[in-house]
Amino acid sequence: MSGEQFDSVEALLEEARLTARMPEPAERLRLRQAAGLSRAQVAAAVGVGRQTVANWEDGSTDPQPPGRFKYLRLLEGLAQIHPAPAQNRTPAAETTAPGVAPAAGSAVPETAWGANGLAVQGEPAPCLRCGVATPYKATDGHSLHPGAMCQPSAATPKAAGSSTPAPAPAPVPSRPQRRAKSAARAQAETAGLIGQAVHEELERAEGDADAATKALVKRAIPDVMRLFEETRATARYTYTAYPALPDILKKPSKKESDQIWEARPNFHHPHYSLKSPGSIAVTALDVNAAYLSALKAWLPIGKLEHSTGTDGVDPKRSGVHLITPSPWHHPHLPDPLGDRDQPGPVWVTNATLRLLLRLAGPKYGLLDPPVVHESWTSGATENFLDALRKTLTAARETAIAEDDTITLEYIKAMYSKFISTMGESIHNREIMRPDWMHIIHSQAYANLWGKAYKAHQAGLDVIAMMGTDELHVTGDWRQVFPEGRGVAQMKIKHSDAKASGEYTIGTAAR
Structure with missing residues (x-):
């Protein structure tokens, strides 16, 4: 055998040894969590992406070079410090041949631990359980992998003369099945993080609800970023924290804004006035969790x-666009471009452009399509933040059902601060995506415009539309919108303003 052939054989044997030593996905996850490490920390140490670590832990993919050896070394070290619970360990028995099943009733050696708290090491020899060489020792002096770092079921040979057929291997779940299971597990885990945080702050505040709420609001940004990381565990896309940005998305100074127009509305129907006496009944409505719903938006990846x-105008792309909008002439509906009185070209988000193009289409026919001059876009998905949105929505619904005002305020602080700090903010250094922030804001305004249109189509007059969540209408609004506190519902908006709750107006002088 030539030297080159010998090296090839040794390489294959080393591959087999590494494969045999690699723990199962569930054990990989257990070891990381037992050590209190984040996926980001493991990824940085091993030299791979955080999503790669997530895939290794849920079994979507197997560890591969170049990070595999470092990952295995980390797991073996963690197994010394955090061995598997006794009920989960595979019994090891004294035997003269490695990998042979122990006789019934024989003693079960344990991993030998030194005074420093680490597993005792010595000359490498075949492990009692799996036969793969290991330097770690058992209490009887034999070599033994610590914790659950070996897989005896794969290496234990069948006893001589045995006629019992080997059990059929368990069916391997498909990738969609693994992904669905992982997504469900991730959502349950992230929901638990919210409850855990509330419990911690209530204990720390000794039951003082106000103090606990203030503490939760203060920690909302790091907490929501942790939720974001957890909900991305089974995602297909990774996110770039600091992509290069065009100048239009950069602030000239701290006090100045960039060039993107978000189409924020501030509409008041010109035919009606609070100052005019009259008996026209109006109800101020509040859109629940408008920004939370707007997390479902087409975001550039x-x-x-x-x-x-x-x-740059493509259903599968998103970003910002320089357009010249067409005039808006509808007498009873707010301009979908918002409260803008300056003519000429304007940079808008993809959410605004999608709304304008939709309203220019055959279904609505409310205006002419805008002229698109240039764009900054990339491939996009509408579901990038959907797992986070669903997790927060479910937790919010539970808090409403339980009349848990502390958790409600905490959740509101998380999603609102998540959006407001994802641009250029000193309060959140983990994401710098002003394009996302503008798109989500614009999506909230577009969603509100859709509700105004729905009210108008049902025969209600739209008296006012402001911000992301305020809509004033005449008539029986309950026939149009469901009432309640859920994200798909509306409730009466009460404030210190004159136009609040249920009020009356008159016809404006013309």
Whole structure:
């Protein structure tokens, strides 16, 4: 055998040894969690992406070079410090041949631990359980992998003369099945994190609800970022924290804004006035959790790329666009471009452009399509933040059902601060995506415009539309919108303003 062939054989044997030593996915997850390490920490130490670590832990993929050896070394070290619970360990028995099942009733050696708290090591020899060489020792002096670092079932040979057929291997779940199971587990775990945080702060505040709420609001940003990381565990896309940005998305100074117009509305119907006496009944409505719903928006995933004309207008892309909007002439509905009185081209988000194009289409026919001059876009998905949205929505619904005002305020602080700090903010250094922030804001305004249109189509007059969540209408609004506190419901908005709750107006002088 030539030297080259010998090296190839040794390489294959080393591959087999590494595969045999690698713990099962569930054990990989257990060891990391037992050590209190985040996926990001493991990824940085091993030299892979955080999503790769998540895939290794849920079994979507197997560890591969170049990070596999470092990952295995980390797991073996963690297994010394955090051995598997006794009920989960595979019994090891004294035997003269490695990998042979122990006789019934024989003693079960344990891992030998030194005074420093680490497993005792010595000359490598075949492990009692799996036969793979290991330097770690058992209490009887034999070599033995610590914790659950070996897989005896895969290495234990069948006893000589045995006619019992080997058990059929368990069916391997498909990738969609693994992903669905992992997503369900991740959502349950993240929901538990919310309850755990509330419990911690209530204990720390000795039951003082106000103090606990203030503490939860204060920690909302790091907590929601942790939730975001956890909900991304089974995702197909990774996110770039600091992509290069075009100048239009950069603030000239701390006190100045960038060039993106979010289409924020401030509409008041010109035919009606609070100052005019009258008996027209109006109800101020509040859209529940408007920003939370707006997390379902088309967000660009990668670095924004420049294009001219309509080349950047694509249903599967998102970003910002320089457009010249067409005039808005509808007498009873707010301008979908918001409270803008300056003519000429304007940079808008993809959420605003989608709304304008939809309203220019055959279904609505409310205006002419805008002229698109140039765009900064990348490939996009509407579901990038959907797992986070669903987790927070479910927790919010539970808090409403239990009349848990502390958790409600905590959740509101998390999603609102998550959005407001994902641009250029000193309060959140983990994401710098002003394009996402603008798109989500614009999506909330577009969602509100859709509700105004629905009210108008049902015969109600839209008296006012402001911000992300305020809609004033005449008539029986309950026939149009469900009433309640859920994200798909509306409730009466009460404030110190004159136009609050249920009030009356008159016709404006013309």
